[in-house]
Amino acid sequence: MLFSLVTIAGEKVEREKVIRELVQQDIEWLSQSEKYGYDVLDWYIKSKEVTPENLDKAFNIWKIDKTEDRAPDNIVAQGLGVLFGNYVIKHKQARWVIVTDSFGTDIALLSPNEAEAYPVSSVWKRIDPENEDINFFEPLYSIVINEHFPSNP
DSSP states (O other): OOEEEETTTTEEEEEEEEEEEOOOOOHHHHHHHHHHHHHHHHHHHHHOOOHHHHEEEEEEEEHHHOTTOOOOOHHHHHHHHHHHHHHHHBBBSSSSEEEEEEEEEEEEETTOOEEOOOOOHHHHHHHTTTTOOOOOHIIIIIIIIIIHHHBBB
């Protein structure tokens, strides 16, 4: 069990954070979500090559898609989020974990130095029609991930 300090309205508040390893159900969810991600990439950019740039391209095209065939929000969030997370794991020292804190429970990436990233939630945040942030995978990777997640040996 970990505790983290957050500042709320100028006051430091300690909140409990529990990080647990994946169980079989989580692994199956990741596997299914990965398949969704490849389908989204293939549908929107006709490629299954996972790069932050390709994830941005697919998300951009999806975001402006007004057709009946538009992929559902949850498929895009889960699929592209998991593909991004797996890309990070392939290139950096990170693993999938489940984090529960005062905000809820979420799947996250955890680095050896305890940095956390929330790829699926990052996509959900940008799905909101009010959010115009459509190129975010590449900046997240090149700025946040590169700074906080060590490279693989």
